[in-house]
Amino acid sequence: MLARHVEERLVILFRQSKVIGGLYRSLGQEGESVATAYALERTDAILPLIRNMGALMTMGVRPLEIFRQYMAKGTGNSRGRDLNIHIVHLPPAGANEPVIVGPISMLGDSISVAAGIAMGARMRAALPASRRAPGEDKKPPLVAMAWIGDGATSTGAFHEGMNFAAVQRIPLVVIAEDNKYAYSTPIARQMAIARIDERAAAYGIPHEMVDGNDMLAVYDVTKRMVVRARAGEGAALVGVDTMRMQGHAQHDDMRYVPKAVVDEWQQKDPLLRFRRVLVERRAATDKELDDVDRMTKAYAAGEADLAVNEPMPDPATVTRGVYAGDDFAVPRVELVKSPFAEDGSSA
């Protein structure tokens, strides 16, 4: 709900011309973004894509950071140098915090970077104690999770990264989202295979397809892959069947998608479905869920208001921080209470 409300608030800011550049909604994909990340431990690594804002917030990123980024504020993690969810959080080695590496626009690149993060963590575990940070020994072996859309699985970078992770038996779980369109190109023009998870067959790693709008199913499949990766059994890929319910960005009216398809997927909205499950199983009442809806909406609005009034970056800083050693401070990504328990477990 929070992800949806943050984005709806961003739509308002976009219409007020306060969002700089494009706004890329994850409408319809919030459920899988949250449920996949929820299968991780708090100290794991995530490499989300633009439509995985829900994963960021699941790992504890404060919504304020997202608003700052979208409005190119000087207070944001990228200080107005880069867009939207392009944030990076590299915590001290012993900290009970996630590693977060936002995407770059060359989709596919983050797969091998994710593999390197997990490989680097594995190498750190082999360092002598004198080289390790306090608390580092207590952390569970790191699993990296990277999301990728159907379009980006067509890149060479995707192939190289997947293959490398497979042969090195790297604890990497890739969430491959079939959201039916890459910008305007339908998946049938992206791949000749029927299911996106079959991409993984070439790498000899486990893969499974899941109904991406069923949050519990997504969680279950992803959790299995995360557990086996953490146990040293190597990389895996989860194929997520979902639908991008808006255009590539706000300017895109999605005229290339038949209306019937949109209507059909509207009935499968992941938030509505999860809500029904919670109520049916008596995990929550409608009233409680309405309260959560109101609270998250108000929270998103409050965070947006805070960000709106923050300053833009100082033009005099334009060449600062290109290289090490010029002492140009970078604000750390602000983390708030996340669903994870203090000991880092998500169970």
Added chain:
Amino acid sequence: MAVITYLEAIRQALFEEMAADDRVFVMGEDVGAYGGAFKVTEGLIDRFGEARVIDTPISEIAIVGSAIGASYMGMRPVCEIQFIDFIACCFDMLTNFAATSRYRNGAGVPIVVRGPSGGGVGGGPFHSLNPEAFFLNTPGLKMVEPSTAYDAKGLLKAAIRDDDPVLYFEHKFLYRRIKDDVPEEDYVVPLGTAKVRRAGKDLSIVTFGAMVHTALDAATQLEAAGVDTEVLDLRSLAPLDRESLLASVAKTSRVLVLHEATRTGGIGGELAAIVAEEAFEYLDAPVVRVASEDSPAPYAPPLEAAFLPSVDKVVAAAKRLVDY
């Protein structure tokens, strides 16, 4: 001191940095059991094991991409590109990911990407590249190219210890042809420092890499013709040692820029522009460039000889410059 080859100096730098710092590791194609296509990494796997000397698939994107990821976790990867020509395959990863990372999010990428560069060995279009100009227009990257064994070792150590991505171009023509005295004790050659290889007062040849030796041979011939030539070895292409460049121009007032990459769009244009902008009043003649011809690198020895800069070409250009 010990006399060692340029190649041995590179290998020593890798050995010593890996021994001194457990975070340093090597990855690339055939770098492990085989010891690298030119045997630069020979013996590393025996000493440090396959966890720190990683044979990768033929995947330059994955090599550099995973190095970026590992560096985010505090490791110090050294990637070997089997022939530097293949660096084009990971151009995106270097220019878009690595080079921008610190600027975007303060996330430094302390990686070294090294590989055999340059021609003169009959390598043809895909084994002869000097790629520095591809990357010169990308803020965030550093680039070095040694011309001596001493610098090969000292620059590689400095590159590995540097907190930014460094492209380390080693000239394959020099691997076993160049030997010099290298100290036993630890030292570095700081990035961004040029060195005057030969002092002179009539003309400055500004160059780097294998062309330093071409320039020195040309200087010897020019001396016989009464021209006192200075040879400035840039060593580091990004950052550039502008002070040493401008000091040499102020001293000689005549500049010949020499590089092995092709002429158009090469680093020579940038060097000439710096001189024109900042030292115009010192010049007694236009800046002259000597570089490879504007064609792909050819294979046949007579074609390659015609393609590459040579002592004769440098001497001829220098004489024109002095007579201007």
